[in-house]
Structure formats: structure tokens, C-alpha cells
Amino acid sequence: MTYLFTIHLHMWLGFTGQFRPKKLVSDIKAEISSVEEWELPILKDIGKHFLEKSLYAFGLCSHLSLTPSSSLLLSTEKHGEKKGRSMRAMLFHMLMSIYHYHDVTLEAAWPELFIDRKGRYWEVPESISLDFSSLVSDDGLRYRFGLHKNGGHPRAVDNITDEPPLNLMQGICAKAAFSYEKSKDFWRLKEKKEDIVIETDKGRFYRPSYDIRRREPHAAVSGIIGGTLEAWLNNGSSSPSDLRNRSPVGVDLFGSLCYTFQHGKFKEAFGDLVSNVFRKASADNARDGSSPRLSLILQQQVAGPIVFRVDSKNLLNSPSGRPCNWRILYAV
16 A cells, blocks of 8 residues: 655745944944044045944845645844844644634744833843734634743843843743724725726726725724733742742733724725724733823825825823823824
């Protein structure tokens, strides 16, 4: 008796590069400001800034499809100013059941980069995580379970004298999260077949929206509530300072209410999209208390698929007690 096994592997390989023009401009400005007389050596010194290793970063990534429901992602990156490389490996697998689809993700990175609530970056020498999460379903319920392990002492990327965040210290943490989302349309103009297929004297043409998420004009309200639970199973550190005020169990609750309005189907060359999003979100936890946030997003089509976007955010109750101003971000 003969058995024949066939394995189909699909793989791609990519090369990435990064250039930091902001750092280059600031270094050249500092060089020029200290110059009293312009001479040829000064121009050579300015030209040397383009050869500084800290301006560049290069990476290599590969994606391998093991089975129709499993894939492996490998990547490595080298920053010019650092001695070592950053490595990452991710294994994805999709589980299919009668009612829900689930993603299982195993990820390892050394080192791993994290950002805290103040927008500061921290580097953890070793990070390993295993996550089991549900995908979006019609009933609006989503959940996620996982284990996360940090190894080594976190290091600040910038010149920061503060202590690292407690959740980045060494140890093994079990995490669980759930959320329930519901939305209601006040009105919605459903897309029809004749909206996609245009008939002219020269025949039929397929003309979909530039973005399928913006293809239907509507006005709707949506809400989401949920919570997270984390429990530290093992500290993994011999230093008592790593245990400073870190609770073995933490619970967070969150919720948001959102109103969206869209005019246009985002298909024409000009003036076919005006979108407004107003959201109020609140998070309640034992560490920071309640911190409601307001956000307003305005979008306007410029030409074709190009959209001008304005994001504005405001924190109503600052933990420090000081008044907060609106933070505005412009993007195209």
C-alpha cells in the first residue's frame, strides 16, 4: 500500500528600509548654527551627516503559508546605531467552528518595543505571547484569552529617568478580555448592482467605491462595552524592586458611544465623500480612575481616493488635575 502526501507552500520575501530625515535636518541645523565662517571643510562635515548609521534601518521579512489556515512570519531588523538585531517570529492559525471563527497567534520577539500611556517607548529584551481571540461576529460579542511573558529589564529608548511601567517588568501574565458591540442605523442608502456596474454606449464598466467601508451613505449610532482581566502568575525576577506596588490581579472596564454620518458614496472624482465621527469613550480602572475622552474625526474627499482627515481628541479629566487642550492631527 502506497501513501502520497502533498504539501503546498507559498512564500514571499521582502526587504524594508527606513530613513530618518527629521534627524538629518536637525543635525545639519546644529552644524550650521555653530559655524562662524564658511569653508570647504565645513561642507565636508555637513556631507558626513548623510553617512551616519543612525539615519538608516534595514530589515528582511518572510511569510510562509504552511496550510490554508496556518502561516509563519519571520522578520529581522537592524538599526544603524545599535549593535544587535531585532528578531520576530509569528505563527498564525485560524480555527473554524459552527458559530465563530478564532485566531490563535504565537509570537516571540527579542527585543520587543512597547509604548506606554505617555507615548514613551520602552525596549524589553524578550517577549513571548500566546493569544486565542474570536473574530467579529454578527452578535457583537468578542473575547480574547492569552499568556504573556516578559524577560529581562526594560530599557528606555529615549533619555528617560522614570521607572519602567510595571506591566513591562519580568514575569508571566494571564490576560482575558471581552467586549460587546451594537449599532443602529438611523438611515442607510444600500449599495445596488446598478451602482457598481455602469452601462454606457461603449459597454458595461465596473466602478466600485474607492473604499468598500465607505460605499454607503448613512447616519448611525453605535456603542461598545467591555472589560479586561490580568493575573500575574510568576514574577520571574530576583530583584525585590521589580515588585513595587504591582497588584497580582488587575481589572479594567471600558465603554464608548459613537455617532457617525457620511454623505456620498466615495466613487466620483470630486466631492463624493463627507464623513463625521463623534465618539465619547471612558475607561475605569484602579490605577488611573475614570478618564472620559472625546474625539471628533472629519473627512473630506480631495480628489479620487485621496482624503483629507482631521482628528481631534480631548481628555476631560486629567489625572494631574490640569486642564487638557484639544489635540489636533491633520492627515491626507
